[in-house]
Amino acid sequence: MGEVQCPTCDWAFEVAEAPEWRPRKCPSCGERLLVRGTEVQLVPAPAPPSPLSQADDRELTFVEHTIPAGNPAALWSYYLGLFAVIPCLGIALSLLALDQGKKGLDFANQHPEKLGKMHSIVGIFFGVFWLATYVVILVLMCVSR
Numbered sequence: 001m002g003e004v005q006c007p008t009c010d011w012a013f014e015v016a017e018a019p020e021w022r023p024r025k026c027p028s029c030g031e032r033l034l035v036r037g038t039e040v041q042l043v044p045a046p047a048p049p050s051p052l053s054q055a056d057d058r059e060l061t062f063v064e065h066t067i068p069a070g071n072p073a074a075l076w077s078y079y080l081g082l083f084a085v086i087p088c089l090g091i092a093l094s095l096l097a098l099d100q101g102k103k104g105l106d107f108a109n110q111h112p113e114k115l116g117k118m119h120s121i122v123g124i125f126f127g128v129f130w131l132a133t134y135v136v137i138l139v140l141m142c143v144s145r
């Protein structure tokens, strides 16, 4: 019999001396060890996923949600809807935003992994909003004449 010390918790315990490496579990902390005679080493644990790569994954997902690269129609709709604020151009832009928004929404529904649903909805919302605004303005201009 020999005595080895757990490298993790320093707990000393008895082992049967053997000429080859044998797996043991530390009786105190449960650490998986390899023991040969009175030598002891840790069983190499599988490397845990590093916090860095996890952060990268999260960031990538965040970017994908922010910019639906796989759904250009949704992106077009979003920006056309935003730029529909420009007078005169606004009517054409809001119509385009509605058109692209519908395409983007259909695409997002068929390919849920491509995202872009929110951008399409925002684009359609702005498209409807600005179109209604310009129609009201045109009607008021006609009426006031």
Ligand SMILES: [Zn+2]
Binding pocket: 006, 007, 008, 009, 010, 011, 026, 027, 028, 029, 030, 031
């Ligand atoms: Zn231990």
